[in-house]
Amino acid sequence: MKLHLVHVPLDMHAFNRWAGERELFRRGTFDAGYAFHILLSSMFGKGVLQPFRLFSSERRRKAALYGYSGSDQSELKEQAAAVAPPDCEAVVDPRRLRSKPMPAQFEGGERLGFDLRLRPVRRVRSDVHDPQLGSSLKRGSEVDAFRLELIRRFPVEPGEQTVSGAEAGVTRQSVYTEWLSERLGDAASVERCELAAFRRTRAIRGENGGPEGPDAILHGTMTVAREDEFVRVLRKGVGRHRAYGYGMLLLRPPGRRAPGR
Known part of the structure; x- marks a missing residue:
């Protein structure tokens, strides 16, 4: 390619x-x-x-x-x-x-640093109560992966107090790292990942505006697993909203190996 x-x-x-x-x-x-x-x-x-x-x-x-x-x-x-x-x-x-x-292919086992701006969202598969909204998220809604993880792990009934990420022992960085690993699939494995920046922004899609959602930058190191798939990931991008400035996997020199690797 x-x-x-x-x-x-x-x-x-x-x-x-x-x-x-x-x-x-x-x-x-x-x-x-x-x-x-x-x-x-x-x-x-x-x-x-x-x-x-x-x-x-x-x-x-x-x-x-x-x-x-x-x-x-x-x-x-x-x-x-x-x-x-x-x-x-x-x-x-x-x-x-x-x-x-860019290289026609990368060697399996090659370590590469990355700099990635993304919109880590998931689609809701079925209606689920969101205590933050005080109402239900409808099937097909696009939701921050971190927020949805808290809702799924610690469901609460209407009127009950919401569990925070700190109380649950769940971090935004860990959720986004898992989200990234899922989307890389067989192409590469994430060795280290740091949430370098985060904010919420409102997207514009067409005449009527668009949803507000997470806007995150991840830095880290990954290891190439399948050479052909990795180049396809570079070309396609990672996650949703790739046509609007998200999902470009910029490559950097790799970080130092963690002890024991």
Whole structure:
């Protein structure tokens, strides 16, 4: 499978102007991932540069976006030259794109560090009472994996006091690590995982907004198990909302081995 890591320099002032002109603010909420999904799809085609990750600071005008693609920088520039709207090119100058080919495969047993922004959610399989809401979560609802784990492990009846994660001995980091391991499947095993950052953000999906949910960054080390599957995970991304700035598995040098390994 052909895979390239693409670097996209950005002017965030131009991006914010573009998003405002496109009326991408919904009820006072702005989702940069949703806006970049529209921008990148308009310039290169839907899913061509995906998954991706935005690196920006509120105080800085310059930013960068990284993404995986089956196309290299020359092919992306050609595509943009043919179809990209002029207002999009004011945000992303195709001439400044850079890319590098990723390995065709990784060796089984190879240790790799990772940096991953994700939205660790699960779908509710059947109606379940949520004491935090004071009502039921309906089947199919998208819920924070940590919150759902507490509800499943320690169900309470309406009117009863909610059990906290600290009281239950369950941490957000441990739940998200298990969630990640499930989604990596046979591709890799997680050796170490740290919850580096967490917040809750509201997603924008279409005209009517979208759900609020967990927005987490995990750092750690993993070991490649199946070479072919691992490259597919890089290309596809991890978890839901991969088209909107989540799920890009950025590789880093591995951390030190734990004692006894």
